[in-house]
Amino acid sequence: MAPRVERRFGMTVDQVRCVGCSACVLACADENGVPEGHTRRWVSEVVRGRFPELTAEVWSDCCQHCDNPPCVSSCPTGASHVEPRTGTTQVHKERCTGCKACVASCPYDARYVHPDGYIDKCTLCLHRLERGERTACEAICPTSAILVGDLDDPSSEISRAVRSRHAKQQKLDGGTRPRFFLLQ
Amino acid sequence: MQVQDYAELSTTRANPHIDPALHIWGWEVPVYLFLGGLVAGLLVLNAYTVLTRRERELPAAARVFPVLGVPLLAVGLGALFLDLEYKLHVFRFYTTFQLSSPMSWGSWILLVVFATGGLAGLSAYVKSGWPLATFVRGLPFVGALERLADRHARGLAAANALLGVALGIYTGILLSGFAARPLWNTGLLGPLFLVSGLSTGAALGALLTRDSGERHTLLRLDLWLMLGEVVLLGLWLLGLLTGGEAARASSGLVLGGPYAAAFWTLVVAVGLAVPILLEVMALRGRWRQTLVAPALVLVGGLSLRFVLVYAGQHLGY
Numbered sequence: 001m002a003p004r005v006e007r008r009f010g011m012t013v014d015q016v017r018c019v020g021c022s023a024c025v026l027a028c029a030d031e032n033g034v035p036e037g038h039t040r041r042w043v044s045e046v047v048r049g050r051f052p053e054l055t056a057e058v059w060s061d062c063c064q065h066c067d068n069p070p071c072v073s074s075c076p077t078g079a080s081h082v083e084p085r086t087g088t089t090q091v092h093k094e095r096c097t098g099c100k101a102c103v104a105s106c107p108y109d110a111r112y113v114h115p116d117g118y119i120d121k122c123t124l125c126l127h128r129l130e131r132g133e134r135t136a137c138e139a140i141c142p143t144s145a146i147l148v149g150d151l152d153d154p155s156s157e158i159s160r161a162v163r164s165r166h167a168k169q170q171k172l173d174g175g176t177r178p179r180f181f182l183l184q
Numbered sequence: 185m186q187v188q189d190y191a192e193l194s195t196t197r198a199n200p201h202i203d204p205a206l207h208i209w210g211w212e213v214p215v216y217l218f219l220g221g222l223v224a225g226l227l228v229l230n231a232y233t234v235l236t237r238r239e240r241e242l243p244a245a246a247r248v249f250p251v252l253g254v255p256l257l258a259v260g261l262g263a264l265f266l267d268l269e270y271k272l273h274v275f276r277f278y279t280t281f282q283l284s285s286p287m288s289w290g291s292w293i294l295l296v297v298f299a300t301g302g303l304a305g306l307s308a309y310v311k312s313g314w315p316l317a318t319f320v321r322g323l324p325f326v327g328a329l330e331r332l333a334d335r336h337a338r339g340l341a342a343a344n345a346l347l348g349v350a351l352g353i354y355t356g357i358l359l360s361g362f363a364a365r366p367l368w369n370t371g372l373l374g375p376l377f378l379v380s381g382l383s384t385g386a387a388l389g390a391l392l393t394r395d396s397g398e399r400h401t402l403l404r405l406d407l408w409l410m411l412g413e414v415v416l417l418g419l420w421l422l423g424l425l426t427g428g429e430a431a432r433a434s435s436g437l438v439l440g441g442p443y444a445a446a447f448w449t450l451v452v453a454v455g456l457a458v459p460i461l462l463e464v465m466a467l468r469g470r471w472r473q474t475l476v477a478p479a480l481v482l483v484g485g486l487s488l489r490f491v492l493v494y495a496g497q498h499l500g501y
Contacts, residue, residue, distance in 0.1 A: 025196060037198075038199050039199060042196045046192065061197075073284035074286070074362065076277055076282055076291060077280055078280050079276070095276050096270055096276075097268050097270050097271075097273045097276050098268050099269075104208060104209070107500055109199075109206065112200070112201075113201060116270075117273075119269075173430070173501055174363040174364055
């Protein structure tokens, strides 16, 4: 079961607004010192149909900060954990052995092996949230497609967006209960 | 690679060993899973011999199996250690216990197996007359440990039987605990890897023993174990083929996809069909019993782990 948390931070990406410019990807890498050739954030594009009847869908993606994160339950050392004040999924790198059980457990393939040996992923800019700032990806987004906030607070902007828009979650079959929503 | 009805998915993500297909576990993990299963087999067969008082009938199982157990497990753990990306933090497995993590269970099971399997192994080794056995017996505490093992020989055997079964099952559950990897995501991998481990243990024993009666007993046992493995492999495939979309798609990896050649030749033909045929013919007196069958069983056991570990990473859902 999901551990008790004070707040449940989540993210929405508005697919009507997102143009796939990758500014968020670069801002994330810069803010968090993501090593060259690695990425905590990425842009996906799906093209469906047969030419010329095509539809395209684009969105910025990252760790889904699940309510029931398999990376936390599969971690043998407690390095992967749910941060109790924000409910975000984090890694204590001093406890990580680099066994990669969490990487295998993540249906979103949101984790990678940092060249220093520990497992790294999106922190939802925890250091910025703690200072009351917006995440680097949300702050840079030129179309304001990214929204981060407390899903437990019914009056927060993100809660209202998830309630009022068609909000799609990815890969629900694994029981991860992701807190990342695509607004359509 | 994902199983979805996408016409075409492109992504800017290109993390090493994650994209385009997950490949985080190389040769180290299947080698460890193979040796873990093999040692589980050796420990269980040794415990069976002690508990049923058949030491005379099965001399290698009584005296050689326990001596091999811990060193082979240590080699397996060495492979696992090489797989760790942050080797200095290996002690972190033992500063905690994580109830929901199969790998945490496994770390602690291994520690206890090292103690109980090591005790049985030490006691058998100092009595063996092998090189350095007398020297080792003279070392401090060894005499006391040997007396402890001998006084509680049956209790120790019972513990090794239970821990051997736990170790064998754990090598499968290590993979099956990931809902994100449908090829692995079934509890059947536990019994499959256990039975395969027992089978490779019996096969190694048949290769090593000098007693023809024991060899015959081990090979006949191995025949039953291989038949059990065929049933479990069949159920595993049936589960995938009758499962959801992701399970069905992942069955294609071993039935007709990139890992099909290795699966059908090395695991099914070399590891099961040929040795089963050879053993049945030997039992019916139509063929001489040779060491070909047990050697193939070892190849098959190693191949099973390689194919599953590699193929299972290939598809998510």
